[in-house]
Amino acid sequence: MTRNPPELDDAFYYRDVPDYMTEVYDWAYVNPRHAALLDRNLVVRVLLFGNDRRLMRAYLERVRPGMRVWQVAHVYGDLVQRVAHKVGVQGLFDLTDVTPVQVAHASRKLSALPQSRVVQADAAEFQGERGYDLITSFFLLHEVPDGKKREVVDNMLRQLPPTGRALFVDYHKPAPWQPIGWLLRWVNHYLEPFAAALWRHEIRDFATQADRFVWKKRTLFGGVYQIVEVERLQAPMA
Template sequence: MTKNPPPLQQNPYYEGVPTYMTEVYDWAYVDPNWVRALDRNLVVKTLLFLNDQRLMRRYLAQLQPGQRVWQLAHVYGDLVQRAAEKVGPHGEFVLTDVTPIQIEHGSRKLKDMPWAKVIRSDAADYQPEGRFDVICSFFLLHEVPEQKKREIVEHMLEQLPDDGKLVFVDYHNPARWQPIRYILKLVNHYLEPFANALWQHEISHYAKQPERYHWEKETIFGGVYQCVIVTKKR
């Protein structure tokens, strides 16, 4: 006789995972069977309409060997390896995530890089030892509720040193002529309920005191995506 699966609260892959993750993104980021199927470069390329390399390069271009870098969430494909490799053994690369299965995948990818650490933590709560040169949110903000967006952005700003930078790569409000706009409207309606907020607000909207910082934004692929670099005003 086939045994019934354990309830979510008894499943180690769901322990301590925020409710919005299990209710909205179970299929994408929590259920280990789905995660194993989706964690592939080809999937990333398809979901980003062949813009994956352009977007990853925006992030990787901000990294230098020997830096301390914090990436707020695991990303499917090989991005975390590439980021850690660029930082190199004279630096430190820290990857945090809130879900056990993402920690498992990130740890596997980075196991041969002793300068890379994988830590389970909510992006808004992680308390690092020392300061980071670069802090990156790569396609995280569109996946979290409004209040969590505010908490994450503000926490990142709190960790920003005078000579450091924040990197946000995420969705944006596409131009009306961009046909992908109408595909994403359907995707957001059915699968990404927190993503439309980035169509309506700049990322700086989620900071308590945005005027204290420089917000340098580049839009990509007809406005579908954005890369925002944040530094402190001198």
């Protein structure tokens, strides 16, 4: 039987991975064999019911050359390369992820782009360089427990400078007429146990100091997805 080389043996991929990831998402994000099969644009397109480019565009349209961007978790497909390319060599693209296999995939994709940095870190604890223009959570919140949602949101907002912006792209409660909602109820029950919280709560509900920020939300695909932009509330001029 073929084995990974010693430095990349199975134990490596499970190093410092939170229990909820191994217990719930081993099949999707931790096991290196499964990740190798899933990290494809086609898989992302199927999982997002053909809305992948539309949702990615909502993120990419907010990226400008020279920006400093922190994306709090890796995403399958080519999104991370597209963001790094767009910030350009005068910008910075920091990408964090808590699992070694995702760090390995991201590092491979971004190896030729010197403006990018990949770090194994918990999005709730990572302390990046101050001055990010954009901090993005692209389909992370629905995959973490509710307490962790609050920690991630608070950490993102804590590092947001006065002129910066946070962006959350994630699931949302579908409209009653949206038939995809019934499928997602099954998926949430059996595969995504932390996702239902985004059906019951606004993302701002997970922010300890939500009133210090301006929140703008729009939904897509009959309410299945939400795009939430956050900026610091500016003090009124004297």
